[in-house]
Amino acid sequence: MQQQKSLVSPFRVLPLARLAKGGRWRTEAMRSYGAPVLLWFTRGQGRITMNGRTSGYTAHNAVFIPAGTMHGFEMNSTVHGMIVVFPAGVEEQLSLPDDPVHLRLTDAEQHIELNRLIDAIQTELENGATASDRALLSHAGLLSVWIERQMRGHEVEEPREDASVRLAAAFTSLVEQDFHSPKTVRDYAKTLGVTPTHLSRVCNKACGRPASAILADRVHYEARRLLTETHMPVKDIARALGFASPAYFTRAFTQHTGRTPSAFRRGS
Known part of the structure; x- marks a missing residue:
């Protein structure tokens, strides 16, 4: 009997408040993830930017963001919800959407069903039982089916595909590819x-922000991530992000964040 392979990267289900722990930059700065995610806003409102286009979100909005999609969203103390992080590389297996999807859910039954699907994934993660990977993929498959079914209705926000939107999307895609x-x-x-x-x-x-701000946001999000999540020396981070010298990186980082890289790392 062939042994079940482990998932390449783990599922995660986290409260949005935990995602923002450590500073607003963790949600508002432009960045991307290496895995697809689903944001489920249950309370509050704000703005979310995906692929260079900003729109508003409110309570009971679900937003699917494919891997590698540059995005950022406002999050204050009144915003609550969950984030589901899928394993990297399961998009084709689960038939997940190729493009961002913004669902505005007006029916209470939709809210209940989505909460139930997310709870099932969270329960499986907490139990860690035998064949958990297979069970998680099954639950995620049901969640992907739910997303597909909602997309067939009238709850999806369709972006205006004018020349400006296409150009902004092309720019953010290039930045995501070459920000380093x-x-x-x-x-x-x-x-x-x-x-x-x-x-x-x-x-x-x-x-709502110039091209220079989008580029700087993406670079300095990555810098802050590397400073908080790794032990890379500052000079290596500067080199990895394409800065001409550590001194130039330090000046740019300080101007953008108000703290030197070393001070930011100590305070994280």
Whole structure:
């Protein structure tokens, strides 16, 4: 009998408040995850940006974000909910959507069903019983079916696919691919065949921040993540993110966050 393979990366179900622990940068700064996630907002409201487009969210909104999708969302003390982190690489197996999905759930039965599906995954994670990986994939499969069924209704927010939205999405996709390089907004604009001024104007229109802020957000989110989650020396982080020197990285990081890299690491 063939042995069941372990999942490449673990499922996780966390309260949104725990995701934000350590500072608002953990949710608001532009970044991406290496695995698909589902955000389930049960209380509060704010704005969420995905692929260069900003829209509002309220209570009882579910947002699916594919792996590698740059995003960030406002989260204050009134916002509550859960995040489900799928294992990396299960998208095809579970038939998860290729693009972000924003579901505005108006029916109480939808809320109950989604809570039940998430609770089942959380219970399996806590029990850790035999064949847990297989059980988790089964539960996740039911969750993916639920998402697909909701997408067939009228609860999905369809983004306006005008030229501005497409350009902002293309820019964020390129940034996600190359943020660890020394590329500037001018370099990205040249690749996209537009001027830096036009690119920033489009990004401002689509998500309320200029192209330079999106790029800086992504770079400094990664810097803060490496400072808090690894023991990499500051000079190695600077090199990994495409800075010309550790001194230049320290100046840029301090300007962006108000603290030096070393002070940020000590206070994390």
